Amino acid sequence: MIAPDARLKPHKDVIHTKLANGEVVLLHLGSESYFSLNETGSAIWTLLDGNATLEQIAGEIESRYEVSPEQALASVAELAEQLVAQKLATLEHPLS
Amino acid sequence: MGSIVVELTNRCNLSCQHCFSGRHGGSAVLPLDVLRKILDEARPLGFTKLGFTGGDPTLHPEFRTAIRMTAEAGYRYGVVTNGWTFPAIYTIFQEHRMELSGITFSLDGGSEGTHDSIRGTGSFRKVLRAFSICVVTDLPFTVNMVLNSRNVDEAERVARMSARLGAGAVRFGHLMPTPLAADMKLDLTPVQRREAERRIRELNAASPIPLVLAPGYHAADLFPCGPLRGDDVNVDCHGNLTKCCHLSGQEEGGGQEDVAGSLHEVSFAEAWRRLVEENARVREEKERRQREGLLLDSDYFPCWYCSLYYRKVDWLRGHPDHPWAGLMWEDAAPAAPFVPLSQLLRNAEPRI
Numbered sequence A: 001m002i003a004p005d006a007r008l009k010p011h012k013d014v015i016h017t018k019l020a021n022g023e024v025v026l027l028h029l030g031s032e033s034y035f036s037l038n039e040t041g042s043a044i045w046t047l048l049d050g051n052a053t054l055e056q057i058a059g060e061i062e063s064r065y066e067v068s069p070e071q072a073l074a075s076v077a078e079l080a081e082q083l084v085a086q087k088l089a090t091l092e093h094p095l096s
Numbered sequence B: 001m002g003s004i005v006v007e008l009t010n011r012c013n014l015s016c017q018h019c020f021s022g023r024h025g026g027s028a029v030l031p032l033d034v035l036r037k038i039l040d041e042a043r044p045l046g047f048t049k050l051g052f053t054g055g056d057p058t059l060h061p062e063f064r065t066a067i068r069m070t071a072e073a074g075y076r077y078g079v080v081t082n083g084w085t086f087p088a089i090y091t092i093f094q095e096h097r098m099e100l101s102g103i104t105f106s107l108d109g110g111s112e113g114t115h116d117s118i119r120g121t122g123s124f125r126k127v128l129r130a131f132s133i134c135v136v137t138d139l140p141f142t143v144n145m146v147l148n149s150r151n152v153d154e155a156e157r158v159a160r161m162s163a164r165l166g167a168g169a170v171r172f173g174h175l176m177p178t179p180l181a182a183d184m185k186l187d188l189t190p191v192q193r194r195e196a197e198r199r200i201r202e203l204n205a206a207s208p209i210p211l212v213l214a215p216g217y218h219a220a221d222l223f224p225c226g227p228l229r230g231d232d233v234n235v236d237c238h239g240n241l242t243k244c245c246h247l248s249g250q251e252e253g254g255g256q257e258d259v260a261g262s263l264h265e266v267s268f269a270e271a272w273r274r275l276v277e278e279n280a281r282v283r284e285e286k287e288r289r290q291r292e293g294l295l296l297d298s299d300y301f302p303c304w305y306c307s308l309y310y311r312k313v314d315w316l317r318g319h320p321d322h323p324w325a326g327l328m329w330e331d332a333a334p335a336a337p338f339v340p341l342s343q344l345l346r347n348a349e350p351r352i
């Protein structure tokens, strides 16, 4: 499980594209595979800048989508796990 | 009947190393009233399809209107682009999806390094980003690769990657010689071209998507393409009806005989009639040359033959080390009795 204070940023081999409808599609250059994110996933992805913690991103999602803080953090953490497993995002070392 | 290639603009955001200088940093834009004229007048002659090219056609300031006009006039259409502007314009293809035959993206390497060395930093990622948009929005696309000395070994990678990323086909074309490409030593020799063609045919046999050679490959057929068969025509961004997009935009070349007339001045039908007449002369001349044994093996690369016939490569005389310089005809003026230099030398018996 990724810690709530973890910071993620897009993997350097990923090309991400935001469509006109807000949906995000990812292409990993190494595996040559596409991944499309749903609306919440897309919102989370655009917040992954290597600075914000998962907890902070969850706070943002909570306010946008009227979900409980627990639900928001669970969704963000779950997506983060998948993104890291597929090498779509990398963990930033905690800020010192 | 075939299609009309329309060069919407010679504006381009890139300066690819293999491209004609007339397409680097141009500023001409085809007025939409010329497009309207084409749409109105070409249909009765049997044309039903338009292919938009450039420069980058998407940089036409009224690109969306051009697509809308074409689709609403009942034509099918296709677009060839480097992909950079795709996120900003793709919705027009969704709006006119029924009439879209496909989008062609140029991919000139199977690796970021090779493609970007030819097309400029960031180009590889931009074109793959355009692929992803097509895949998720269900827009049909194919890939065009121009083979050159730097990328020819990556043809297989381009084919495999394109198939995996959802392209419907890959079209491999030969490089039309240009001074810049000559300086970059991008031209393949005739032997290398034949080897690349053989390899692509072999790859095609095992490929999940069609891998095709664009007209211009070595062929016994003297008239292997739409323009030479009299099916396809080209309209350049100045409004001239010309034979073929491969021949227009070569501002280094002196010849203008491929230009049939300006659509600012004559009707589409009149310019087309001139082109049909000109085509008959071209056919006659090429057949005569074959009958008389004047064709060199290199002349069976039809675009090379056209480049010589239309005097697009006279500048090559200043590049004696170029792999094709020795294959030029002594007199390449159209309608003149062409005799290749090597033929002249063979005929030159010493007189005692």
Ligand SMILES: C[S@@+](CC[C@H](N)C(=O)[O-])C[C@H]1O[C@@H](n2cnc3c(N)ncnc32)[C@H](O)[C@@H]1O
Residues within 6 Å of the ligand: B012, B018, B019, B020, B023, B053, B054, B055, B056, B057, B080, B081, B082, B104, B105, B106, B144, B145, B146, B173, B174, B175, B176, B177, B178, B181
């Ligand atoms: C002139 S471009 C216009 C469309 C767009 N800008 C692009 O690059 O796709 C159309 C196609 O012509 C190819 N091309 C450019 N220079 C060429 C040359 N010297 N010989 C053969 N094809 C060439 C390009 O690679 C591209 O696939």
Ligand code: SF4
Residues within 6 Å of the ligand: B012, B013, B014, B015, B016, B019, B020, B023, B024, B054, B055, B056, B082
């Ligand atoms: S090949 Fe296309 S993108 Fe490249 S310079 Fe020529 S017109 Fe522009």
Ligand code: SF4
Residues within 6 Å of the ligand: B215, B216, B225, B226, B227, B228, B243, B244, B245, B246, B247, B302, B303, B304, B306, B307
């Ligand atoms: S240059 Fe000549 S052979 Fe090549 S496609 Fe054009 S008309 Fe055909």
